[in-house]
Amino acid sequence: MPLTAADIMTKDVKTVRPDNTIAQIAKLLSDSGISAAPVQDRDGRLLGMVSEGDLLRPVGQEIAEKRAWWLNILADGTDLSPTFLESIRVGNRLARDLMMTPVVTASPETTVPVLADMLVRHHVKRLPIVRDGKLVGIVSRADLVRALALHPDAVTDAT
DSSP, X not given: OOOBHHHHOBSSOOOBOTTOBHHHHHHHHHHHTOSEEEEEOTTOBEXXXXXXXXXXXXXXXXXXXXXXXXXXXXXXXXXXOHHHHHHTOGGGOBHHHHOBOSOOOBOTTOBHHHHHHHHHHHTOSEEEEEETTEEEEEEEHHHHHHHHHXXXXXXXXOO
């Protein structure tokens, strides 16, 4: 019988809320040694995923130049309100502004070969595992590689 998501998933998933800032998310990812986290609402429903790449996008040079250009157009020779400038500061960006949606998910019963197909087909590095709309775990590429190393016969479907 092949392994399933329930057999290999990480159950203690680090998550963020939609109102977490870039700094809060970056700290969680850094402190936890992970590269992405699911975004959940207060009821535990999965809203999106936020990754290191999502955090880097708004601080890159290309975006900074576009932002400066738009602010210059908006200001049109006048000073913009300090309150407005503070509200759009990159560090104030929230998970809800950065997260990727929709999220590709799987159920705990999904087999490892199907999980592998999903990761490859959707070009994602991790799959939230959901039961009845609630996050119960996450399976990363590393989890699949570990399963293959530890249980090579159990990760393939009998054909």
